[in-house]
Amino acid sequence: MTPDQLATAIRHALVRAIEDGALALEPAQVPAEITVERPRNPDHGDYATNIALQVAKPAGTSPRAVAELIAVRLREVGGVASVDVAGPGFLNVTLDAATLGELARSVVVAGESYGRIDRYAGTRVNVEFISANPTGPLHLGHTRWAAVGDAIARVLEAAGAEVVREFYINDRGLQMDKFGMSLEARALGTEPPEGGYHGAYVDDIARQVVAADPSILELTGPDRWAAFREAGYALQLQQQKDVLDGFNTHFDVWYSERTLHSSGAVERGLARLREHGHVFESDGAVWLRTTDFDDDKDRVLVRSNGELTYFASDTAYYVDKRDRGFDVCIYLLGADHHGYVNRLRAVAACAGDDPDVNIEVLIGQLVKMMKGGEEVRLSKRAGNMITLEDLVDEVGVDAARYSLIRYPVDSPLTLDLDLLVSRSNDNPVYYVQYAHARIASVLRNAGDLGIDWRGATADLSLLTHERETALLGLIGELPRVVGTASELREPHRVARYLEELANAYHKFYDVCRVLPGADADVEPINVARLWLCGAARQTLENGLALLGVSAPDRM
RNA sequence: GCGCCCGUAGCUCAACGGAUAGAGCAUCUGACUACGGAUCAGAAGGUUAGAGGUUCGAGUCCUCUCGGGCGCGCCA
Numbered sequence: 295m296t297p298d299q300l301a302t303a304i305r306h307a308l309v310r311a312i313e314d315g316a317l318a319l320e321p322a323q324v325p326a327e328i329t330v331e332r333p334r335n336p337d338h339g340d341y342a343t344n345i346a347l348q349v350a351k352p353a354g355t356s357p358r359a360v361a362e363l364i365a366v367r368l369r370e371v372g373g374v375a376s377v378d379v380a381g382p383g384f385l386n387v388t389l390d391a392a393t394l395g396e397l398a399r400s401v402v403v404a405g406e407s408y409g410r411i412d413r414y415a416g417t418r419v420n421v422e423f424i425s426a427n428p429t430g431p432l433h434l435g436h437t438r439w440a441a442v443g444d445a446i447a448r449v450l451e452a453a454g455a456e457v458v459r460e461f462y463i464n465d466r467g468l469q470m471d472k473f474g475m476s477l478e479a480r481a482l483g484t485e486p487p488e489g490g491y492h493g494a495y496v497d498d499i500a501r502q503v504v505a506a507d508p509s510i511l512e513l514t515g516p517d518r519w520a521a522f523r524e525a526g527y528a529l530q531l532q533q534q535k536d537v538l539d540g541f542n543t544h545f546d547v548w549y550s551e552r553t554l555h556s557s558g559a560v561e562r563g564l565a566r567l568r569e570h571g572h573v574f575e576s577d578g579a580v581w582l583r584t585t586d587f588d589d590d591k592d593r594v595l596v597r598s599n600g601e602l603t604y605f606a607s608d609t610a611y612y613v614d615k616r617d618r619g620f621d622v623c624i625y626l627l628g629a630d631h632h633g634y635v636n637r638l639r640a641v642a643a644c645a646g647d648d649p650d651v652n653i654e655v656l657i658g659q660l661v662k663m664m665k666g667g668e669e670v671r672l673s674k675r676a677g678n679m680i681t682l683e684d685l686v687d688e689v690g691v692d693a694a695r696y697s698l699i700r701y702p703v704d705s706p707l708t709l710d711l712d713l714l715v716s717r718s719n720d721n722p723v724y725y726v727q728y729a730h731a732r733i734a735s736v737l738r739n740a741g742d743l744g745i746d747w748r749g750a751t752a753d754l755s756l757l758t759h760e761r762e763t764a765l766l767g768l769i770g771e772l773p774r775v776v777g778t779a780s781e782l783r784e785p786h787r788v789a790r791y792l793e794e795l796a797n798a799y800h801k802f803y804d805v806c807r808v809l810p811g812a813d814a815d816v817e818p819i820n821v822a823r824l825w826l827c828g829a830a831r832q833t834l835e836n837g838l839a840l841l842g843v844s845a846p847d848r849m
Numbered sequence: 850g851c852g853c854c855c856g857u858a859g860c861u862c863a864a865c866g867g868a869u870a871g872a873g874c875a876u877c878u879g880a881c882u883a884c885g886g887a888u889c890a891g892a893a894g895g896u897u898a899g900a901g902g903u904u905c906g907a908g909u910c911c912u913c914u915c916g917g918g919c920g921c922g923c924c925a
């Protein structure tokens with residue numbers, strides 16, 4: 295029995311109590327969600343629910359009395375071994391061993407699809423993240439989003455959503471020109487202009503550009519730096535794509551800001567906003583009245599000199615996404631952009647959408663790096679800038695991704711490079727991966743012993759050891775973890791869950807011998823435990839896949 | 850000045866309004882001549898920054914104070 299099935303059984307028990315007249319409650323007062331959770335304390339059974347505490351007040355009686363009414367009816371349900379009323383009115387449910395054990399079989403049978411749910415079936419989601427200028431390498435700030443954004447996309451997919459990962463290329467405007475002029479300057483051996491780009495990578499790209507086409511130096515005037523700009527753009531963008539590819543983060547759409555303008559999307563976007571009546575003119579400029587929807591000031595779309603603002607691109611881009619059929623547009627932005635939240639939400643509202651439904655702006659705090667006990671200051675001046683590439687070179691893709699994903703993004707994160715580099719259990723990713731490798735080893739050994747556990751008849755009711763039931767219970771949690779992680783857009787919950795699961799496996803392994811000892815026959819308990827191992831391995835693999843982290847058979 | 854985020858063990862951090870606030874690291878003590886010791890068992894470590902409030906119940910929600918990070922252009 296899965297936790298969801300138990301929740302349904304509890305609901306039925308509650309409804310029956312109402313129908314029997316034992317409980318004075320309107321059907322409408324039954325909560326939409328019945329919370330079933332695994333108690334921290336094993337004495338509290340396999341599962342616990344607080345439903346009695348929730349409905350006691352509207353029912354006009356005490357929580358414990360309600361709990362008793364539900365308990366009596368729940369005990370009749372097949373697979374339920376016992377139901378206790380505890381504390382202020384919690385219901386503690388214990389399943390019988392066979393019912394719990396069968397979970398192992400169903401997980402192994404489900405394979406890679408275990409953990410997938412249909413909560414967001416039919417929902418099209420656009421997840422936009424990183425969206426850097428193509429004027430330099432991706433740095434540490436981008437890296438957090440590369441890992442977390444991709445994990446959010448994976449979790450949403452597991453929850454049934456149709457997800458597109460999108461990277462908005464800021465390839466238009468003054469910064470690009472400065473980039474071109476900086477490249478030109480370095481190629482000519484002069485200093486980049488005021489506000490230009492510095493660092494070794496600028497020299498590298500300049501060299502590459504000249505090497506690819508030496509005739510570029512024969513150009514003059516703006517033609518020359520524009521040519522450097524275009525050639526450098528192509529190289530830098532490709533470099534970003536390659537690095538992200540190596541980071542196991544693959545974008546479905548690379549959306550160029552230039553394309554947005556050349557395609558007429560900007561005009562269409564402005565037209566849409568005018569239709570809804572939130573555009574006005576003042577002081578020779580065109581404005582969007584975002585203050586109609588919680589923004590603290592109105593925003594300029596077209597400057598009095600006729601030029602479009604960056605904000606105009608933003609609005610058009612949003613409208614374009616919606617026109618492409620996305621129900622939800624998720625933006626992942628750094629904390630230094632949190633001032634954009636209200637205006638982006640206002641854009642959605644001005645376009646006639648519901649900002650609470652169609653747009654979602656997630657703000658992530660910045661990452662700090664410690665090395666040798668000191669903070670590594672991040673600066674675009676090359677020397678101490680940490681790039682995504684640097685991080686991966688130092689600690690590897692799995693450790694880098696995992697370390698960035700395992701913390702909620704709304705709190706600032708401090709990473710200690712020294713700890714990450716050491717391949718010890720200081721980094722929990724190894725703890726989780728080790729559990730997977732350990733199981734893989736056991737299963738290999740079973741094969742070497744000629745044990746065909748999947749083909750044998752197994753009595754899974756033998757899995758009654760406290761460590762076995764604890765492990766089974768946690769294995770059963772994956773679908774619900776996917777549910778909360780996807781709903782809250784918090785993939786760190788998956789990582790935390792995997793650590794718990796790995797811990798439960800190690801504890802089980804420590805006291806429960808899986809394979810028969812030397813010269814011993816294969817007993818039913820060996821087969822049952824192999825099923826448990828198979829289920830645990832599959833759950834770890836599926837969970838790690840949600841994070842884009844590998845599940846190695848050997849380490 | 851206004852706004853957003855944060856403040857939990859020595860350190861890095863968990864905890865969809867639930868039961869005795871949990872892990873890892875660091876410190877101390879233990880455990881295999883059988884499946885991977887990158888493991889497991891145990892000890893120690895807390896006024897959840899502070900003060901009020903909401904309710905059966907608050908680290909979590911509301912108000913205020915203190916402390917830290919960030920943001921407030923017809924810039925991109």
